[in-house]
Amino acid sequence: MQCRETNDLIMKYFDHDISELEIEMLLKHNEKCPGCALEFDAMKEALSALEELPLLEVPEGFEAKVLESIRMRDAAVNHAQSLVFWLIGILGLIIFACNMMSFVIIPYIRDSGILLIAQNVIIYAVTGVLELLREALVTLSLSVGKLLILRNVLLRDYMDAVMMVVFAFVGMNLLLISKLKLQEDWEGLRNEF
């Protein structure tokens, strides 16, 4: 048997896929061939060291930790989902409202002429208010004019009265002065004589 074939047998040996007969062939070859024997022994040592590595105990509380994280994640996912559903709901409502406005309510208003009526009402109301304002302004100016006229009349009467009193006073004084003068003149004449 060749070394190449032995090499295959060595692999079959460690694959745990080798017959009794093949093991016998392998060992027989190894007795005569130190190279293959060394290869086989070194491999056997390495792999049994690997296979004999102990299985470790899993740390305490492992299940509990995993289940806890799963529950927390589920809760977070549910929370996020309900939030998303809320947002979608609100968004849907807004979109519905917009659609109602642009496709139902506004066309209805346009078609029914409410808009035109409303426009007319507004124009009527505005002109009415303007009319009222103008009337109020005119009335105010008229009243003010009347008041002014009235005041002028009163003022004139008052002035007249005052003037009359002043004239009367001045006339009376003049009369008194002239009377006194006449009296003095008369007495002077009487003394001359």
Next chain:
Amino acid sequence: MNASDIEIINRCLGGEVDAFGTLIERYKRAIFNTAFRMMGNREEAEDISQEAFIRIYNSLSRYNPEYKFMTWALKITTNLCLDNLRKRKAETVPIDDGFELKDGKDTPEEEYIRKENQLRVQKAINQLPDKYKEFLILFHHQNLSYQEIMDITGESLTIVKNRLYRARQMLKETLMHSEKEDDAYAVQGNK
């Protein structure tokens, strides 16, 4: 109590989170030990095992009953390990011998030798390229068949056989090399 995996999976899918505890109980040893031998230390192994079970739970609805549950769970685990190995920087990771005292049968010297040997093998595994490491651990530590390894890795029989062959050679070389180093060190120490 002895419900089949499929029965338990269906209960989990029906919303019974606690039923998943039974599946964890059944497979945690294989998952944790595979992760431990791939990563070389307990902390990373525990984190990866937890993450693996969470991923398994989240994708239970995609489980294909044609495969063994164990195969599928190990596929998720080894993928996580390979991702983490790719991301990490080799120097920064501590190697843990994973040593646990046996029930007092061995003398302290025997315990010490056993511990040193295990550490040496784990170091040798850590030195292997990731894609060879995986095949070696699945076959020689988890005792899986070629078919199972093909299912886990998604590789053909030829590639599985080839990788395993190369991985065994590499492990043998690494261990022989480290043995020589140890001998040289021992001789130096004795001088």
